[in-house]
Amino acid sequence: MKFKRLLVAYLVIIISFMMPVNGMTATYAAKPSVNAKSYVVMDASSADILYKKNANKKIYPASTAKIMTAMVAIDSLDLDKKVTYTTKMTKAVASPDIAKLNIPVGTKYTVREYLYMMLMVSDASSASALAIATSGSFEAFSKKMNAKAKKLGMTATTFDNPVGLDKGNGYNKIKTTARDFAIMSRKAMSYQTIRTIAKTKTHKVPKSNKKPSISIVNTNLFYSSYNYDKNNYQVIGLKTGSTKAAGFTMVVVGRDYSNHEVICAYFGANSNYNRYTGIKKLMNYTFKQHKAGKITLHKDFWDSRYGTCSTAIRLYADKGILKCNSNGRFYPNEDVTSAQFTSYLKDIAGADITFSNADVTLGEFLKAYNNHYNSDRTLAELLSAKILPSDMVLNDDVNITKGQAVYIAANLKKVEDAAPIVSSDAISNVSADAVSKASLDDREYIKEATSSDALELNEEIENVGIE
Secondary structure, X not given: OHHHHHHHHHHHHHHHHHOOOOOOOOOOOOOXXXXXXXXXXXXXXXXXXXXXXXXXXXXXXXXXXXXXXXXXHHHHOOOOOEEEOOHHHXXXXXXXXXXXXXXXXXXXXXXXXXXXXXXXXXXXXXXXHHHHHHHOOHHHHHHHHHHHHHHHOOOOOEOOOOXXXXXXXXXXXXXXXXXXXXXXXXXXXXXXXXHHHHOOOEEEEOOOOOOOOEEEEOOOHHHOOOOXXXXXXXXXXXXXXXXXXXXXEEEEEEEEOOOEEEEEEEEEEOOHHHHHHHHHHHHHHHHHHHHOOOOOOOEOOHHHOOOOOHHHHHHHHHOOOOOOOOOOOOOOOOEOEHHHHHHHHHHXXXXXXXXXXXXXXXXXXXXXXXXXXXXXXXXXXXXHOOOXXXXXXXXXXXXXXXXXXXXXXXXXXXXXXXXXXXXXXXXXXXXXXXXXXXXXXXXXXXXXXXXXXXHOEOOOOOOOOOO
């Protein structure tokens, strides 16, 4: 009896050491196990891959391919242009059941409305309309999709149609990876139009010449029936998909209340329930890990994500110098005000340069710069010193944008730190190495595929409908 009491006391002591004290966690939460052939969870700001499973495994994307269709259409067409739905567009869609909205031949919608119908309810007829209006055929449009994929560094992706149809409908060349689609979705969410549509829960398509107005509901069930950790983040996009060969696929974008954004590209779930459950587990886990200090997420202005000055803007947003606001915009192409530019120069470069006018032209910056540094440099010399962006037009009357202003402040800091500028011939005193280091590298970091095993095809998943 005495032995049993001693054993119980011993176990109580051991358990007490294992339990958290005053809110402290005893151990890190394990990455959740989910039903998926492959996935990538990416920090949208930095493009860092946080978590992954078979990230470079070849898969079918199903209707998530329409994200690329949207980007190519927006790149090519005026959003307010009216496009007539034709017999050719109908015939290009292989299966009637994926033309969900039954658009009659002869109906006219704007490009914008076709985008709403395609991205929100995955309407294949709208994808067909956009592709043929852009390029005349699926084949020609697919070439544009592939060219954009190549430009984005999607090294394992091939498109052969704008709908997301695969071998079940005679399209055998469409392939991608979770890594590639995370990269693609990061780019897509820098488009104002896609971003707006992706977070729209319901939309009223206006009356057309052949069809009355209709109300459509987003297929993203995180907006309706699937709960997630809304105290930590909000789902703001992006696109669902499913075919028999692809299984249930989805790209989800979540943003927390401090402007950290996460992309989850998720492929090959064997049921709709497992798709949503798996994504929810990964997204909840990611934001909780960040909140607990276990992983780093970077702050982000989505509208400067792929801009010329994106590296500098991201760096100083992360440092808190460029304040992120609730809508996550920076407006990098807006003209910078003198107050904003003065602030950037002081906070980033430590330079007390001020301007006399409300807006700042290149000529006025040069005058203020020379006055501050007791210099008589020309604009060409500032360009040679890597202080001005390389694509800047050297004209005194050109207004400087917010993005350019951040770039100038960041490069000025780098050059000044390497060798302080005090006169017009200071460029000769700056080593070639220092000048080289002064130029910010604006190329996006893209991890390369490293395993040949990652290129195997996914197994088919039976009894899955087309979405």
